[in-house]
Amino acid sequence: MPKVWYVAIVGRPNAGKSTLLNALIGERVSAISPRPQTTVRSIPGIFTDEEKEIQIIFLDTPGIHHDGTEQYGSQKATSINTRINSEAFASLRNADVIVRLVDPTRPAWAEDARIDEVLSFAKQPIIRVETKQDVNNKPHSSPDTDIKIDSINKVGFEELIEKISALLPEWPYLYESDYYTDQPMDLRIQEVIREQLFAELGEEIPYACYVEIGSIENDETMLKVQAYINTETDSQKTIVIGKWGTKINAIGTQSRLILEEIFGKKVFLGLRVKVHKNWRKNEQVLSKLFPKK
Ligand SMILES: Nc1nc2c(ncn2[C@@H]2O[C@H](COP(=O)(O)OP(=O)(O)OP(=O)(O)O)[C@@H](O)[C@H]2O)c(=O)[nH]1
Ligand SMILES: [Mg+2]
Structure with a gap:
């Protein structure tokens, strides 16, 4: 019996969530940019490894931020910010495993405190992943992470998939193996x-x-x-x-x-x-x- 489950990728805006999702499934399903709040909706990407009998439905989520702070451009557009956060929270609730991305190139900020607070209530297993390992200057790199990855060169991906799959229960495939998103x-x-x-x-x-x-x-x-x-x-x-x-x-x-x-x-x-x-x-x-x- 294969292993199938939902995994939410969460983190502050610009941490590299969409880059990770696209690199994992090898398709451009989620928009990427150097600016925060590029992603505003949760976006599914389906990873299947038929040999290892693993299917993971990853959910890229919008960066979680502090409501009402300077977000969404520099506008204090509170209503839209609240909805963007709600998108991420809904995906978190529905996930079986949470991949929490940490960006070592920037200092932890109020957003990270907010994410840690939200995740402290999560019942699911959380894997802490430090990204952007290909960048030379990582002043905020921390030993307190489970895996370190580089989404540009796909380094650390096997380890990440292994860690996730160790947590997954056996379940029949939900999607055909060549199907990579159910985004309309x-x-x-x-x-x-x-x-x-x-x-x-x-x-x-x-x-x-x-x-x-x-x-x-x-x-x-x-x-x-x-x-x-x-x-x-x-x-x-x-x-x-x-x-x-x-x-x-x-x-x-x-x-x-x-x-x-x-x-x-x-x-x-x-x-x-x-x-x-x-x-x-x-x-x-x-x-x-x-x-x-
Ligand atoms: N060098 C390097 N750059 C990365 C890596 N992952 C992401 N980036 C860059 O970081 C920036 C933000 O990446 P995104 O994937 O859009 O970040 P996000 O977390 O989805 O951001 P939001 O959608 O705004 O929450 C982009 O310029 C990416 O090219 C990585 O592993 N290495
Ligand atoms: Mg994104």
């Missing part, structure tokens, strides 16, 4: 575009945007998507479009190439920018972006 297509596409917002736009702008999928037509040979980038203000819209449309074109082209790689077919991506005034404070939008778990 629209959320997957949103995530790809979101990553490009972080890649192409300056400090505050990606946080002021949300991606909306208008329509998807999908057949054997072609995927046709109409998507909208919603900004809060007219001036942000101008920035997202860029001079002569250069920014929006770059975001569109890069997203299309990644989608073609992911879905293995020709992709037509129509991308438009709209203004949705004050969406970060709009309950209707927030409920849609963060459905109740």
Whole structure:
């Protein structure tokens, strides 16, 4: 009988959770950027090792932060911050094992205290993993961790999988071995575009945007998507479009190439920018972006 279970990856914003998830399953399911709060939803990635008969459903979670502090850009957007934290907490509750990522390149801060407090109530086994081992300058490296990993070169991964699987009960596979995420297509596409917002736009702008999928037509040979980038203000819209449309074109082209790689077919991506005034404070939008778990 194989071993199957749910494992939540938690840690402060920017600790390297999404990088770890993508590297573990070898696919781009979760957006990565050098800026905090790139991930705002929990994202599943399924790891299967048929030889060892292990299936682990990893859940990448949004970085847990202190509510109401300077997060989500530098805006004190408390409502959205609370929802981002709730996403992570819901995944924690549903997990059988918790992988707690620690970033040795930065000092422990209020966020880490908050995470430790939350985890002190967790009933599940917790594996403390220090990441970014490939970085030379790790002034906050600690001996108090179970495993040290480097997600860029996939160092320490075997040990991590072994540690997790030692905790897993035997259970039939939940997914086919070549299945790596059960993220619906629209959320997957949103995530790809979101990553490009972080890649192409300056400090505050990606946080002021949300991606909306208008329509998807999908057949054997072609995927046709109409998507909208919603900004809060007219001036942000101008920035997202860029001079002569250069920014929006770059975001569109890069997203299309990644989608073609992911879905293995020709992709037509129509991308438009709209203004949705004050969406970060709009309950209707927030409920849609963060459905109740
Ligand atoms: N050198 C190195 N960089 C890493 C490693 N893991 C993550 N990073 C970098 O750290 C930054 C943050 O990575 P993410 O995976 O987006 O972090 P996260 O924990 O998902 O962040 P949020 O989604 O904002 O909570 C990115 O620039 C990554 O390239 C690692 O093992 N080594
Ligand atoms: Mg992330």
